[in-house]
Amino acid sequence: MPTNEVLLxxxxxxxxxxxxxxxxxxxxxxxxxxxxGETFGIVGESGSGKSVxxxxxxxxxxxxxxxxxxxxxxxGQDLLTLSKEELRGLRGKEMAMIFQDPFAxxxxxxRVGDQIVEAILVHEKMPKNQAAERAIELLAAVGIPKxxxxxxxxxxxxxxxxxxxxxxAMALAHNPDLLIADExxxxxxxxxxxxxxxxxxKVKREFNIGVILITHDLGVVADVAQSVxxxxxxxxxELGSREEVFSKPLHPxxxxxxxxxxRVDSAxxxxxxxxxxxxxxxxxxPGCPFHPRCPHRFEPCDKDRPxxxxxxxxxPDACHLTIEDKRKLWAEREARRTKGVKx
Amino acid sequence: MFQYVVRRxxxxxxxxxxxxxxxxxxFFVLPGGAGGDAPGGVSKVAILxxxxxxxxxxxxxxxxRLGLDRPVYVQFARYxxxxxxxxLGTSFQTQEEVTGALLRRMPATASLAFGASLIWLAMGVGxxxxxxxxxxxxxxxxxxxxxxxxxxxxxxxxxxxxVFAFDSGMQIYDTGSYVPLxxxxxxxxxxxWLPWLVLAFVSAAIYARMVxxxxxxxxxxxxxxxxxxxxxxxRSVTRHALRSALTPxxxxxxxxxxxxxxxxxxxxxxxxxxxxxxxxVQAIRSQNLPIIxxxxxFAAAFVIFANLVVDIVYAALDPRVRYS
Numbered sequence: 251m252p253t254n255e256v257l258l259x260x261x262x263x264x265x266x267x268x269x270x271x272x273x274x275x276x277x278x279x280x281x282x283x284x285x286x287g288e289t290f291g292i293v294g295e296s297g298s299g300k301s302v303x304x305x306x307x308x309x310x311x312x313x314x315x316x317x318x319x320x321x322x323x324x325x326g327q328d329l330l331t332l333s334k335e336e337l338r339g340l341r342g343k344e345m346a347m348i349f350q351d352p353f354a355x356x357x358x359x360x361r362v363g364d365q366i367v368e369a370i371l372v373h374e375k376m377p378k379n380q381a382a383e384r385a386i387e388l389l390a391a392v393g394i395p396k397x398x399x400x401x402x403x404x405x406x407x408x409x410x411x412x413x414x415x416x417x418x419a420m421a422l423a424h425n426p427d428l429l430i431a432d433e434x435x436x437x438x439x440x441x442x443x444x445x446x447x448x449x450x451x452k453v454k455r456e457f458n459i460g461v462i463l464i465t466h467d468l469g470v471v472a473d474v475a476q477s478v479x480x481x482x483x484x485x486x487x488e489l490g491s492r493e494e495v496f497s498k499p500l501h502p503x504x505x506x507x508x509x510x511x512x513r514v515d516s517a518x519x520x521x522x523x524x525x526x527x528x529x530x531x532x533x534x535x536p537g538c539p540f541h542p543r544c545p546h547r548f549e550p551c552d553k554d555r556p557x558x559x560x561x562x563x564x565x566p567d568a569c570h571l572t573i574e575d576k577r578k579l580w581a582e583r584e585a586r587r588t589k590g591v592k593x
Numbered sequence: 594m595f596q597y598v599v600r601r602x603x604x605x606x607x608x609x610x611x612x613x614x615x616x617x618x619x620f621f622v623l624p625g626g627a628g629g630d631a632p633g634g635v636s637k638v639a640i641l642x643x644x645x646x647x648x649x650x651x652x653x654x655x656x657x658r659l660g661l662d663r664p665v666y667v668q669f670a671r672y673x674x675x676x677x678x679x680x681l682g683t684s685f686q687t688q689e690e691v692t693g694a695l696l697r698r699m700p701a702t703a704s705l706a707f708g709a710s711l712i713w714l715a716m717g718v719g720x721x722x723x724x725x726x727x728x729x730x731x732x733x734x735x736x737x738x739x740x741x742x743x744x745x746x747x748x749x750x751x752x753x754x755x756v757f758a759f760d761s762g763m764q765i766y767d768t769g770s771y772v773p774l775x776x777x778x779x780x781x782x783x784x785x786w787l788p789w790l791v792l793a794f795v796s797a798a799i800y801a802r803m804v805x806x807x808x809x810x811x812x813x814x815x816x817x818x819x820x821x822x823x824x825x826x827x828r829s830v831t832r833h834a835l836r837s838a839l840t841p842x843x844x845x846x847x848x849x850x851x852x853x854x855x856x857x858x859x860x861x862x863x864x865x866x867x868x869x870x871x872x873x874v875q876a877i878r879s880q881n882l883p884i885i886x887x888x889x890x891f892a893a894a895f896v897i898f899a900n901l902v903v904d905i906v907y908a909a910l911d912p913r914v915r916y917s
Contacts, residue, residue: 308822310818310821310822338821338824338825338826339824340824341821341822341823341824342822342823342824342825343824346822346823347822349815349818349819349822351815354814354815354816355815355816355818355819356816356819357816357819357820357833357836357837358816358837358911358912358913359836359837359840359910359911359912360833360836361912368823368825368829369823369824369825372823372824372825372826372829373824404912404913406912406913417819420819420823421823423823
């Protein structure tokens with residue numbers, strides 16, 4: 251269950267990459283909090299800044315090539331002010347991360363067990379065989395059958411789901427407080443996806459940690475997240491609890507995302523894609539970055555950038571529409587969408 | 594693993610026989626070869642050895658002595674049979690045993706090949722890794738300019754310039770006084786250092802570019818990000834990257850060394866090193882077929898052997914190719 255302890259607080263984070271073509275504003279004024287015991291879902295299309303946010307928090311963005319400002323407070327400590335060595339000391343120990351493609355994330359030339367042992371030994375001095383025993387325990391804990399044999403296996407001898415389990419085992423080596431999962435199920439079969447999500451959820455409960463789950467799949471978030479942040483063009487469009495965002499979404503972009511999920515209970519209806527494509531992060535549209543694709547845009551949208559504040563809808567969103575308009579428009583869109591439902 | 598090695602060994606022998614067959618085809622069967630297409634149905638080579646305006650009987654005699662009167666396939670079979678036992682025939686001119694001559698010349702070629710290859714390996718890998726780690730730095734740019742110059746300079750040109758500069762000009766090097774390592778190591782080194790550098794230069798440049806490219810590519814791999822994400826020190830991250838980036842270098846090095854052990858024709862010529870390459874050039878000049886055949890087969894054997902070793906080593910280095 252989510253607690254009140256704030257693990258990670260991001261305040262007005264900006265990550266800009268100067269390139270030959272211009273300044274890429276990958277993250278542009280982002281603020282959110284993650285509590286211990288909760289799964290915080292970050293949703294958005296590719297290039298919306300989800301991954302960059304988390305990589306920056308871990309110190310994995312190349313700071314020589316990025317301008318980073320704002321604050322990333324982890325248990326009260328600003329990660330952006332830490333030295334490389336201090337950050338390294340936290341990585342894998344107090345904050346761990348797993349990635350999208352388990353096929354590419356493990357070093358193909360090293361045994362899986364040795365890679366986990368390495369993760370253990372880098373932060374904790376102990377005899378190698380003791381670390382190996384610990385690694386085998388971890389493999390067992392994430393549900394890898396015959397962990398003692400599998401310990402000696404190479405990544406290519408593992409299936410995709412098993413590799414992601416191994417990655418999770420590695421991430422858990424030091425009982426971190428925060429686990430960042432960057433699209434952990436995208437590369438996996440649907441059945442395996444469910445298992446991995448379940449495992450992440452179990453890990454969260456048993457280790458009482460905070461999880462940031464990055465995904466472009468609202469369905470994944472609906473399954474396991476307690477809080478949801480919808481990101482668009484490096485900014486937050488909407489931020490709330492899962493129930494709020496799914497039942498009373500406030501931002502037209504969130505509406506678009508919800509409408510593009512297929513639903514079994516509305517057979518025969520057509521999926522509604524969001525018109526257009528995500529903007530270039532160099533030439534972000536002025537005002538609300540979503541306005542060129544928004545069917546409900548009106549006068550201030552292309553000039554004033556809406557802040558992420560509670561406009562009376564119960565949770566914060568970044569859209570100029572009044573709360574009455576939002577309720578009305580969403581109700582209409584819902585009605586249109588479920589018109590053909592066979593009951 | 595064992596099965597894999599055995600299978601590869603057997604294939605190596607098949608390959609070697611195919612190489613001998615193609616050499617035979619070129620030198621004996623194709624027009625202008627040693628086969629019996631001269632007037633009177635006798636071998637041109639036999640005529641060559643029988644002296645000016647020989648009597649036909651003498652030519653026949655020579656043919657018989659050299660075995661050229663037999664059908665080509667018989668000659669081929671005999672040659673293969675002997676070659677597999679290590680006997681590459683005897684020189685037409687001097688009756689010297691080709692195998693023995695090759696083995697006597699081997700140390701010179703091996704000195705050149707190992708010395709040069711170690712230099713280029715050290716330089717190439719060193720420069721490549723440092724360039725990749727210090728990407729975009731002055732050091733990186735400078736190294737890559739060096740590499741560009743290196744790959745653009747052919748050995749025969751560089752070698753002649755080197756001889757011109759160090760032998761004729763500065764006179765700190767004496768061309769053409771090869772001494773075996775076992776006789777006088779100091780003199781051996783004095784003679785070998787320049788050919789080593791000349792031969793190593795181009796390859797060092799190629800290796801440096803390859804290693805740098807590999808390193809940069811590997812550094813973008815997800816598993817390197819994983820290594821950082823688990824908090825490894827940069828030194829360990831680099832070790833992870835090197836493991837992947839240098840594995841292909843092993844392959845390339847093995848093959849290059851194998852090729853070189855079969856004779857460094859140009860460098861041996863320029864620096865008067867009495868090695869296999871030099872032997873081959875002499876044989877071609879005097880149309881000494883057994884030696885041409887012998888050096889070709891010898892060189893091919895090295896390349897095939899190097900391929901085999903490289904594949905076995907690769908299987909040991911990359912777990913994904915094991916037992917395949």
